Amino acid sequence: MNFRNYSIPYTVDDRYSKRVAYFSMEFAIHQPLKIYSGGLGFLAGSHLRSAYELRQNLIGVGILWKYGYYDQARNQDQSLQVTWMEKIYSYLEDTGIKYQIVIHESPVWVKAFYLPPTVFNSAPLFLLSTDLPENDYMSQTICHRLYDANVSTKLAQFILLGVGGAKLIDEMNFNPDKYHLNEAHGVSAAFYLYNKFKSLEQVKEHLVFTTHTPEEAGNEKHDIYLCQSMSYFCGLTLDEVRKVTGIQDDLFNHSLAALRFAKIANGVSQLHGHVSREMWKSYDNICPIKSITNAQNWLYWADKQLYNYMEQGNDVLFDDRKKHLKKRAFDIVADQTGKVFDPNVLTIVWARRFAGYKRAELITRDIERFKKLMADTKYPVQIIWAGKPYPLDYPAISDFNNLIHLSKSFKNVAVLIGYELGLSKRLKQAADIWLNNPRVPREASGTSGMTACMNGAVNFSTDDGWIPEFINHGNNGFVVPQADYENMHVQEQDEHDLNHLYSILENEILPVYYNKRDTWRQITKNGMRDVRFQFESNRMANEYYELLYNY
Missing domain, CATH: 3.40.50.2000 (Glycogen Phosphorylase B;)
Incomplete structure (x- = not known):
């Protein structure tokens, strides 16, 4: 298959002809693909399965976690033991696509792998890896553990998903009508798109956002200067970042940025939609927040x-x-x-x-x-x-x-x-x-x-x-x-x-x-x-x- 001019490998239903790229940190598609931790992944997995059943023009973009989330084992007294084991997936295809993104002001090589729809009956899924011999050890570890506890590594993972995913889509000439961020982990894609389109309005036309967090304190925030030093903002100066996101303090709120970059967003139940609208109503320039209740396949x-x-x-x-x-x-x-x-x-x-x-x-x-x-x-x-x-x-x-x-x-x-x-x-x-x-x-x-x-x-x-x-x-x-x-x-x-x-x-x-x-x-x-x-x-x-x- 030629991944350089990629299109969905099955007939798309006319009702779902808009091309969509769905970004998520985790996908729980089937037991043998251990790249998920919990509900967010279970939801994303069911979404991809239904997209396949309905013949939607949608692809998933995620990260190929070398050690998954973790393997749950027991100590001698039966208590919890956290173990890490390398995962091997022979059913994933090498797309042959390899490219560089900038993390911490240094080039990092990214390779894309592909889960064909026929393996587990899901929409096509592209998974990114930095675990390559071309990278130094620190760069290789970016994709090792889902939700790494180290703050710099976690930000690097966000950049890999957002910037790396958006760049992969350009490498494939997929040209999505919509980039869908499932939670705010991939919002660095918005800065990539801002550089690409040179217009905040154009970014908004292409970006939609699903929030899963029902309280303001639960949203990811990181020191804006650390984000800048990690190359999170794709070369924008801090003044430009503050101008386009409206964030004036020293904490970069990923969800707030997503709600200002997106044209439309949604909460994941009727109640959560209401809670989200209440939670964010004191902020200006927030996109409308609808409710689309989660479901399972x-x-x-x-x-x-x-x-x-x-x-x-x-x-x-x-x-x-x-x-x-x-x-x-x-x-x-x-x-x-x-x-x-x-x-x-x-x-x-x-x-x-x-x-x-x-x-x-x-x-x-x-x-x-x-x-x-x-x-x-x-x-x-x-x-x-x-x-x-x-x-x-x-x-x-x-x-x-x-x-x-x-x-x-x-x-x-x-x-x-x-x-x-x-x-x-x-x-x-x-x-x-x-x-x-x-x-x-x-x-x-x-x-x-x-x-x-x-x-x-x-x-x-x-x-x-x-x-x-x-x-x-x-x-x-x-x-x-x-x-x-x-x-x-x-x-x-x-x-x-x-x-x-x-x-x-x-x-x-x-x-x-x-x-x-x-x-x-x-x-x-x-x-x-x-x-x-x-x-x-x-x-x-x-x-x-x-x-x-x-x-």
Whole structure:
């Protein structure tokens, strides 16, 4: 294939003829391609799969992480061990394209690799690497670890994605109508485009932006002089940078710059769109912020047999299939922990990225109530935790290790390692209840519950992210009622959510699961049906064209 005049290698649907380049730091397309850490990657992977299904004229641009995010292993006492292992991907094609970009005032060689659409049924994906013999060791390490903790390395990664990605597109003569930044990591592309088009208006015509961060403090900011010394601004003087971005202080806010460079932006749920508009309204020259709720790819995630039995109305086979899925997943639990779980027992799963605001251990904070729950013989319960903390997030790692320590006292509590796409799907199949309890309104969207629904799990969540658009309490899931969180101290909020979580679990979920099987099955089916129509990524990929690319 000639990558110098690249076009999509399949017939494009006329509705999606605009050429789009979609930039993301991570893509979770399939388990064997380990270039993702969490929800942002899962979302980007589903987006590329739906773009392929809908035959959209869209390519992905990312980075080929030599060691991925990290591999989750265990120390001798079962606690978390962070390990790094080189990844080898024989199915990626060498495009033969190699070029230089400037990082830290020095030329760095970049090579582009290609994931063809036919390998994993995704839109074409181009992945950039600096791990080349032509580069010095420091330059080679830019693409080694996703979200490197070193600030200079992280900025170099942002430049590689933004400037390197935009330059690759020029090398390929792809000429996109829109450059789509999935989060602000790649906003250095805007400075590259500013040099190319010589006009802020022209940059705006070509740039759209998706923000995933629901609070101002969570947006990446770096010292503007460090950014300048790293060549982040593509040769612009600081005076020019301040003029085009409107940023006058000494902290460069990547999201703020993206919102001023883009023609249109979006939040990733209805609630998040509202929160984002409120959050940024005091800043001038911000582009409009719409809402496009995240979604996940049904073809990749859903258990088709469950859906078949649901559509046939065959409850015996439906129940049997769910039990089979649970048993198969429990083999992994037994293998990792030596605990044999029972497929007839209500199984709660909490599995996602470990971050403080997601409160993985919330249900254990009232330890007496937790012990009582785990010892109940009338309504027995099993709980599984899994997820990856950021390798230097020591409070999150401490939470993970404390849960492992706690689990040693219970036969029906397990903490698993290796939470990537493969285990994620198995745990969603294992779950009767998919527990999600972030602090409202810290979760921009959260999509793990969508894919849990697609595998016959019932969502039980605080009322955040996509949940207000989905859960009809007692009908297709269960939701902790909101309190006046804005006027509550964090401890009060946690206490409110914890008390309601136990109350709903003890008084509604457990009695229905064990005493009203037909009702429970109907709640499960309602969730499966509702999620397929509202939160399938073909809907989302279509909305990006309608609301962002055609704006």
